[in-house]
Amino acid sequence: MEIQQRASHDIQPLIEQRADPFICRHSDGYYYFVASVPEYDRIEIRRAQNLEKLVTSTPVVIWRKRETGILSANIWAPELHFIDDKWYVYFAAAHTTETNEGLFDHRMYVLENENDNPLEGSWMERGQVRTEWESFALDATTFEHNGSRYYVWAQKDPNIGGNSNLYISKMSNPWTLTGPQTMISLPEYDWEIIGYKVNEGAAFLRKGNLVFLSYSASATDFNQLLHGPT
Template identity: 75%
Template sequence: MGVHQSEINGVKPHIEQRADPFIYRHTDGCYYFVASVPEYDRIEIRKADTIQGLAEAEPAVVWRKHETGLLSANIWAPELHFIDGKWYVYFAAAHTSETNEGLFDHRMFVLECASANPLEGEWVEKGQVRTAWESFALDATTFEHNGERYYVWAQKDPAIEGNSNLYISKMNNPWTLAGKQTMISLPDLDWERIGFKVNEGAAFIRKGDRVFLSYSASATDFNYCMGLLEASADADLLDAASWDKSPVPVLTTDETLGMYGPGHNSFTVAEDGTTPLFVFHARTYKEIVGDPLYDPNRHTFVTELQWTEDGRPDFRASVAALRAT
């Protein structure tokens, strides 16, 4: 595409051609980065002492897709977590066969690594994360809250019209769900239903007495946008009534910045160990030739997370601040 529009407007991607970005800061002080690669055929991990260092870090390929069958196509949205002394990668993968090309037939899977360095250790396939249905499922994240580990993901309920809703469950272990599974959001608002009826890509953050789940909605072109769920930190997170949804999107395309279809975010912290950072992908041009899924130019951006006066994440102000950096 030549010069990126975002560069013209003074906003440069942190890492180019990496979608669905996830950055984790470990107890060793290092940052670890995973994301969807344009080929959708492997999982890479980068490691650096600083956020900036991730841009130049050499990726280590820790896993490649299978040739056929399960886990053989469209490796999407990996996340890297450290749980009970081991590393885990959560990701979605489709399967191929003579009659199936693997598009929109994803399931969720887990890899485990017991080595101290996840870039060098052996990764073991722990299998599929089983949910209430055997249907399209993707974009899992996990977090610990009030002593419990939760799993949040996007899935197609065969009984509900649309592409994917958001669900939450507790976990028995890092690859097995425990009991109750609750739908906490479905794409019932107009801005969540452009092109596709989608809620996906959830990310968890807590501030004070509230917890938040950001998520993405609509098609993956310039209509892609972000929504926000919130609950009391002391609420039953498995009760759908605990969650309130923003009636309007919290981040959308900003043509003044040359930033299109922002979404599928994660959160991390700055080098000071406390300042939250907002990590997300966006394109730097509006018009796409062909299927947006196969346009490689969704880039990773990182900015300090701003907050509103009433204590909610302010994604628009966070992105606007990129103009001044």
């Protein structure tokens, strides 16, 4: 996330060396910040009563990757959500083996904490969010609309050429999809297929009873573009 500095429109990072940033403002008056850390080996949360103080707030590590096997590499794109009086972190993680370093072999996972303050209490692994395929998947987000909870994520369909599409499904609880799994976005336009055919990083915006979706497209470098709402 970026904030505008001075009248010269000089743009500076809010928090440096943090990819995939996510901020939520909770009813307790605090802003909570999570993101991918440079080592990709842990999930940490920081909080402050305004955005500027997030810069100097002390991050608290809530979970670390495993040494081998599942959940052992490339911890990416965490999001923090408060659902039914509990805190949840959605994130992507890869698994390592003797022949696999875990690059671009991610699955989606969930952590749960019953404490009022997500910087305290115990975080429990709720496991993998299972989809129709065992394939590259990441960038999950969730929202509630008209009494139902929805889950949106990016995933590689083995039957479709390209890298990742966006899908949506209803949820029976914060870690289980109840289906059907519906594709809502496929990289097809020129600005979505620069370098790679990618749709990912979905985020929802609400205005009244309307829900809007923004997302990222193309290679994860200076070519990646943000599109929304749609």
